[in-house]
Amino acid sequence: MKDLVEIRWHARGGQGAVTAAKFLAETALAGGKHVQAFPEYGPERMGAPIQAFTRLSTEPIRTYCSIVNPNVVTVLDLTLLDVVDVAQGFLPDSVLIINTSDKPSSLRGKLKLKGGKVFTVDASTIALEELGKPIPNTPMLGALIKVTGILGLGEVVKHFEEAFEGKFSPRVIEGNIKAIKRAFEEVKGE
Amino acid sequence: MAKLTEKIVAITGNAAVAQAMRQINPDVVAAYPITPQTDIAETFAEFVADGLVDTEYVTVESEHSAMSACVGASAAGARVMTATSSQGLALMWEILYIAAGMRLPITMTNVNRCLSAPINIHCDHSDSMGARDSGWIQIYSENAQEAYDNVIQAIRIAEHKSVLLPVMVNMDGFIVSHSIERVELLDDEVVKRFVGEYKPVYPLLDVENPVTHGPFDGLGGFYFEHKKAQIEAIERSRKVVLDVADEFKRISGREYGCFEPYRLDDAEVALVVLNSAAGTSKCVVDAMREEGYPVGILKLRVFRPFLARELSEALKHLKAVAILERATSPGSFGPLYAEIRSALYDLEARPKMVNLIYGLGGREFRPEHAKEAFGVCLKVAQTKRVEKPLGYLGLKEVEVIS
Numbered sequence: 330m331k332d333l334v335e336i337r338w339h340a341r342g343g344q345g346a347v348t349a350a351k352f353l354a355e356t357a358l359a360g361g362k363h364v365q366a367f368p369e370y371g372p373e374r375m376g377a378p379i380q381a382f383t384r385l386s387t388e389p390i391r392t393y394c395s396i397v398n399p400n401v402v403t404v405l406d407l408t409l410l411d412v413v414d415v416a417q418g419f420l421p422d423s424v425l426i427i428n429t430s431d432k433p434s435s436l437r438g439k440l441k442l443k444g445g446k447v448f449t450v451d452a453s454t455i456a457l458e459e460l461g462k463p464i465p466n467t468p469m470l471g472a473l474i475k476v477t478g479i480l481g482l483g484e485v486v487k488h489f490e491e492a493f494e495g496k497f498s499p500r501v502i503e504g505n506i507k508a509i510k511r512a513f514e515e516v517k518g519e
Numbered sequence: 520m521a522k523l524t525e526k527i528v529a530i531t532g533n534a535a536v537a538q539a540m541r542q543i544n545p546d547v548v549a550a551y552p553i554t555p556q557t558d559i560a561e562t563f564a565e566f567v568a569d570g571l572v573d574t575e576y577v578t579v580e581s582e583h584s585a586m587s588a589c590v591g592a593s594a595a596g597a598r599v600m601t602a603t604s605s606q607g608l609a610l611m612w613e614i615l616y617i618a619a620g621m622r623l624p625i626t627m628t629n630v631n632r633c634l635s636a637p638i639n640i641h642c643d644h645s646d647s648m649g650a651r652d653s654g655w656i657q658i659y660s661e662n663a664q665e666a667y668d669n670v671i672q673a674i675r676i677a678e679h680k681s682v683l684l685p686v687m688v689n690m691d692g693f694i695v696s697h698s699i700e701r702v703e704l705l706d707d708e709v710v711k712r713f714v715g716e717y718k719p720v721y722p723l724l725d726v727e728n729p730v731t732h733g734p735f736d737g738l739g740g741f742y743f744e745h746k747k748a749q750i751e752a753i754e755r756s757r758k759v760v761l762d763v764a765d766e767f768k769r770i771s772g773r774e775y776g777c778f779e780p781y782r783l784d785d786a787e788v789a790l791v792v793l794n795s796a797a798g799t800s801k802c803v804v805d806a807m808r809e810e811g812y813p814v815g816i817l818k819l820r821v822f823r824p825f826l827a828r829e830l831s832e833a834l835k836h837l838k839a840v841a842i843l844e845r846a847t848s849p850g851s852f853g854p855l856y857a858e859i860r861s862a863l864y865d866l867e868a869r870p871k872m873v874n875l876i877y878g879l880g881g882r883e884f885r886p887e888h889a890k891e892a893f894g895v896c897l898k899v900a901q902t903k904r905v906e907k908p909l910g911y912l913g914l915k916e917v918e919v920i921s
Contacts, residue, residue, distance in 0.1 A: 358527070367697060
């Protein structure tokens with residue numbers, strides 16, 4: 330893991346991106362990292378485009394602003410591509426992960442993206458099948474840890490069980506863990 | 520709470536302050552339970568409901584009432600805490616002066632947010648800067664860790680026999696209050712011992728020794744002398760702030776002063792900053808130092824009392840200083856600029872100084888803004904001339920219809 334990894338989450342209100350951004354930071358903390366996670370606060374409406382941010386580092390984090398040159402961008406909702414410049418500040422070695430059933434190469438074409446790496450995962454379908462709801466945050470998390478290697482699947486599953494025990498029913502926790510594992514396996518690169 | 524160990528956790532600034540309050544276990548917390556209140560009051564209410572603290576939690580109908588209830592409880596002899604933000608602090612206004620004038624050691628966290636209008640809920644320092652003359656000690660926090668540490672120290676500062684004044688601990692709204700960070704908590708027992716048992720000086724509830732609080736003190740009385748005593752008390756708090764910081768270092772390993780110089784000794788130009796902008800600016804200092812620029816930072820922690828002599832000593836060797844300010848005083852300069860500039864007046868040779876307003880209504884303060892501020896300083900240092908004493912960072916380029 331590089332000294333500092335900056336992750337930007339694009340989603341719509343209600344898709345769980347803020348929870349995922351925070352959960353990722355909390356899991357990394359349990360692994361000894363310095364962490365920061367925060368949403369961009371705005372009109373908090375279901376369906377409105379939102380951003381959330383996660384910073385993970387081996388050193389204390391002192392920067393207090395949003396992420397404009399992300400190492401990793403996740404897009405939880407495909408319809409955002411027409412509304413938001415999800416590739417803003419994309420670097421030659423950045424990683425873009427999009428929730429879609431489409432192939433990475435066609436997304437690269439649509440975004441006219443040069444450089445970096447594009448991955449896709451059908452997080453909504455996975456969530457629908459495993460949770461009964463198309464909330465794509467946990468499968469996106471599974472895809473993210475697979476393609477970046479910033480955290481192990483075991484760490485994430487263990488922390489998920491600990492963090493949500495008593496808050497969610499065992500069935501919901503199990504469904505989320507299945508979704509994380511499936512996305513971890515099913516995420517496609519170029 | 521996600522944790523690395525029992526003590527190292529990932530929590531928001533608000534949650535960190537609520538944890539400090541749980542460990543302090545105050546006798547009374549009075550708070551207005553809805554907007555513009557913070558998660559601090561909400562989280563602390565859960566602690567009360569869960570029986571984790573012995574606190575009498577008074578939910579009142581406004582922030583004005585919240586501070587009034589704090590005043591009553593503190594005069595009665597209770598250790599009292601509360602939290603507020605933005606319009607809430609503005610509504611507490613007249614009672615802030617009463618808390619300070621009655622010498623009540625109340626500790627309040629203020630989550631720095633701007634004041635309407637236009638309506639905006641985001642970070643700036645207009646709320647606490649407006650309360651600067653109320654007689655409260657004001658401490659500012661760069662991050663969640665500092666907010667936690669400052670709240671614990673505030674109890675000891677407020678209640679010190681030579682001080683007996685309310686303390687306001689500030690942190691940046693949303694940027695720190697709602698951001699999850701790594702925070703190192705102290706053991707409950709360690710905090711309990713550090714704050715100690717509260718022994719009020721003249722409690723109203725001590726019926727064996729009846730006293731009067733808050734009576735009329737008119738023309739034939741001692742209003743003026745009471746104010747002088749209040750001024751002397753806040754003067755004495757300078758030493759107490761440092762003594763408490765020394766003791767706090769022994770239990771935490773973390774060091775605090777009234778301000779924090781960062782690569783300032785050998786700097787030629789510097790920024791003076793409060794709260795989270797200090798962190799972002801430090802990163803810029805490190806990057807610019809790599810390129811050979813003689814830049815540094817002074818992060819002010821204690822704004823009231825104002826350390827005029829110490830600040831002039833710390834800044835006197837510089838060629839140019841930019842005072843970064845997340846508040847305005849329309850028709851004048853920012854309050855921090857006016858005071859720091861005045862503090863340096865008696866020096867034989869003084870740095871040139873500019874006032875740069877940034878981040879109003881939560882407008883983001885980014886590394887490029889710190890870089891721009893240093894650019895202004897370097898130019899002033901080189902030309903030895905200040906062309907524009909008041910400038911703005913991050914203002915959108917639009918035609919302003921005034």
